[in-house]
Amino acid sequence: MTGLNGQRMDANVVVLGTDNVGKSALIVRFLTRRFIGEYGDIESFYTHNIVVDGREQTLNIWDAPYSQQDPSFETLLCEKRLQWADGLVLVYSICDRASFNTVSRLVHTIKTTKDFLGFEKMPIVIVGNKRDLHHRRTVLSEEGRLLALSADCQFYEVSAAENYHSVLMVFHGLVDRIRESRVSVKKLAGIKGIVKSMSAVFARRRTDSL
Ligand SMILES: Nc1nc2c(ncn2[C@@H]2O[C@H](COP(=O)(O)OP(=O)(O)OP(=O)(O)O)[C@@H](O)[C@H]2O)c(=O)[nH]1
Numbered sequence: 375m376t377g378l379n380g381q382r383m384d385a386n387v388v389v390l391g392t393d394n395v396g397k398s399a400l401i402v403r404f405l406t407r408r409f410i411g412e413y414g415d416i417e418s419f420y421t422h423n424i425v426v427d428g429r430e431q432t433l434n435i436w437d438a439p440y441s442q443q444d445p446s447f448e449t450l451l452c453e454k455r456l457q458w459a460d461g462l463v464l465v466y467s468i469c470d471r472a473s474f475n476t477v478s479r480l481v482h483t484i485k486t487t488k489d490f491l492g493f494e495k496m497p498i499v500i501v502g503n504k505r506d507l508h509h510r511r512t513v514l515s516e517e518g519r520l521l522a523l524s525a526d527c528q529f530y531e532v533s534a535a536e537n538y539h540s541v542l543m544v545f546h547g548l549v550d551r552i553r554e555s556r557v558s559v560k561k562l563a564g565i566k567g568i569v570k571s572m573s574a575v576f577a578r579r580r581t582d583s584l
């Protein structure tokens with residue numbers, strides 16, 4: 375599954391955010407280049423092949439509606455998605471302050487979760503959507519940028535309604551980060567392997583000398 379050096383790679387991406395921020399619109403725009411206006415709130419799962427740097431990669435995208443009624447959402451459902459995910463797209467609307475606060479809470483929860491190893495290193499893209507509605511803006515670009523900076527995430531302001539290119543950047547940027555994180559995990563595993571075999575050698579020497 376983990377393909378490096380020209381091999382095929384699968385990447386699981388979860389798109390999260392409160393209702394009506396444009397999660398489905400972003401995904402559909404990425405997949406079809408189109409904005410269709412209404413999407414319903416059905417849980418959806420997509421598989422999409424893309425070519426990055428000449429390599430074909432399969433993206434699995436999970437679009438699940440946000441359920442505020444469920445108090446356990448952020449603990450249970452979220453963790454289930456996080457375990458599946460290689461990377462996250464956290465979406466808010468620049469016209470919806472509460473949606474930004476939720477993304478802010480989510481990103482800090484994820485980055486400080488110690489119970490599941492590696493969550494704090496999960497590649498995340500923060501997306502401020504509905505940029506075309508700037509006259510109704512309640513969240514400044516700087517706030518989004520600062521949040522991303524503080525949590526070591528990427529940040530884009532986009533309009534799923536009006537622009538395909540910036541939406542493309544969101545997903546391609548995330549795939550790049552996922553690939554980088556896999557390389558560093560591999561490197562780390564390599565270092566751990568060396569340390570292990572070295573300590574095995576020393577342990578043997580110690581017993582030999584007894
Ligand atoms: N003006 C504008 N409207 C948008 C944009 N993106 C989405 N919308 C509209 O916002 C509404 C919600 O979009 P959805 O994609 O359904 O939002 P969602 O986050 O998937 O919502 P749930 O599935 O209910 O959680 C729809 O009416 C979209 O047409 C955008 O970039 N600009």
Ligand SMILES: [Mg+2]
Nearest residue numbers: 397398414415
């Ligand atoms: Mg939706």
